[in-house]
Amino acid sequence: MKFETVKTVILIVLIATSLLLTFGMWNYQPNYKSLNNSPANATSLNGSEEFIWTLIEPNQAIFHIGNHHYGFSNPHDCSSFFQEIKDWGLNDFTTEDTTVEADSPSDYDMELRFPTPLPMEVMDGIFKLNTSNVDLPTWSFEEVYYSLNEDSQTVSVEFLSIDGRAKATAVIEEKNFYELLQSYIDPVDLMELALFNEGASDIYIPKDKVSLSRQTKTVSPIEPNDLVDVLFQDPSIVRQSTSSNRGITYFTDSSQLRVTQGGALMEFVSPAGDIAEPLFAEDLLNKSIAHINSYSGWTDDYKLMDINVNYNYISYQMHYLSYPVFGQFSTLEQIWGQRLIEYQRPLFRIDNDNFLNENTVELSSGEDIIYYLTSDSNYELENIKDIQLGYQLNYKSSERLAVFDPSWFILYGSDWIAINPYEEEINLQGGD
Structure with missing residues (x-):
């Protein structure tokens, strides 16, 4: 009887052990060493937080006085000017198709030129629109024109589509804004521009020497591991390889991050996140900005450079002393689907x-x-x-x-x- 009891106890122990081992196998996950043990949402590159209205600025304000053309001598002054006038309330906003040939830019008192065509759907995120319940059109604009109305002391504003087939108009009704814009149109305080009219479109540049x-400047490096935590869904399974030709590569079965140019440039690719369909421009902007904000990734002064909804592509250009910066280390570039597909950026910040x-x-x-x-x-x-x-x-x-x-x-x-x-x-x- 005692022997049967012992057998029963042993059998119970074996069954329990088997169940525990089976449960452990079902729940086992490989424990790769994490390249960075900080949680992704705690990662920060110690940059700034940006918004649509801080990242989108014109690269030029042009004042037309008779047959002469003028602009600010310093792009910082242009930026300050835009930060002021974008908050002037736009009233009586309307849109219409047009078959009439557009006026010459010199027929307006002032125009703003943006570095890339902007879909009208983002317009109310940049300018102050006082008209409610407006369905913004789907076309894009690249210039905004301002005209002083002396009789009514108001300012007419016109957004012209890039194909010239549609336009949107509004009125700035406050008299003090009329007077302020009028005060800017003074050749004494501006720099004369020369017109180059033999290219794809009219281009205005400083007439005299500059x-x-x-x-x-010295720079501070950005650690690639910080981007690994941000860009990979599970940083704990990321592997690393190094070669003299390709630099350092961090990778999983579906994504890879390459560090090239002596550690100065990062290229992230996640082909599994194929582009399903074009995003709306506002959605693309919001996705991109929120992503970079999530780890304080605006480590230098960047402005929107290009947005292409056909490819869900967006890029931001570095600025230095308010001037645009060119070269392979000067841009943040992204391609989006439902999630980030490609991302390139410099791995340093300017001191x-x-x-x-x-x-x-x-x-x-x-x-x-x-x-x-x-x-x-x-x-x-x-x-x-x-x-x-x-x-x-x-x-x-x-x-x-x-x-x-x-x-x-x-x-x-x-x-x-x-x-x-x-x-x-x-x-x-x-x-x-």
Whole structure:
């Protein structure tokens, strides 16, 4: 009897042990060592928080006075001006199709030009729209035109579609805003612009020579592991490989993050998140901004550069001293589906308080640039889409230095090219 009792107890123990082992096998997960043990939602790159209305700005405000054209001598003044006028209430907002040929830009008193066509659906996230229950159209605009109405002392505002087939109009009714805009239209306080009208569209650039500072700044690295925690759904299963040709690669079965250019550039790809269908522009903006805000990823001064809903592509351009910066280390670029598919960004931030040297560079006048472009047979003028002053960012990885070289740049086809009438041009940055 005692023997039977012992057998029963042993059998019960074996069954219990078997159940425990089976349960453990069902719930077992490989315990890869995490590359960074901090939870993803705690990761921060210590950048700023941005919004649609802080990331979208015109790259130019042009004042037309008779047959002459003027602009701000410093892009920071243009930015401050826009931050002021975007909050002027727009009343009586209406949209309409138009078959009438658009007025010449010089028929308006002032125009704002944005760096990329903007869908009207984001317009009320940038400007103050006083008209309620408005169905915003689906077309895009790139310029906004302002006209002073002397009799009523109001300001007419017009958004023209990029194909010229539709427009939206509104009125700024406050007299003090009329007077303030009128006060800006004064040649004494502005810089005269030269017109280049042989490209894809009319382009206005500073007429006279411009002097900008060439600066060398120190930079602080951004740790790739911080981005691993942000970009991979489960950082604990991420593996790492290193090669002399490809740099460092962090990867899972479905995603990879490559660190190249001596640790200065990051390229993330997650092919499993294929693009299902184009996103609305506002959804694309909100997804992208919220994502970068979630880890304080705006580590330098960035502005919207391009948005293409056909490919769910969006990019932001670095600015330095309020001027646009060009080169492979100057942009944040993303492609979205239901989640992030591709992401490229620099892995350093500029140390604004530390610079090693500075000297002033005098650049060619706008008139000289126009002469150079029109007399050089290497350029097909209809392919010139924009001309800007800005900085070329040259990064020295071994010394962790960023050199900002002032230059003229042209958008030739889909490529930004640094030009100098006396030097060989350099192809800096391709389009998407």
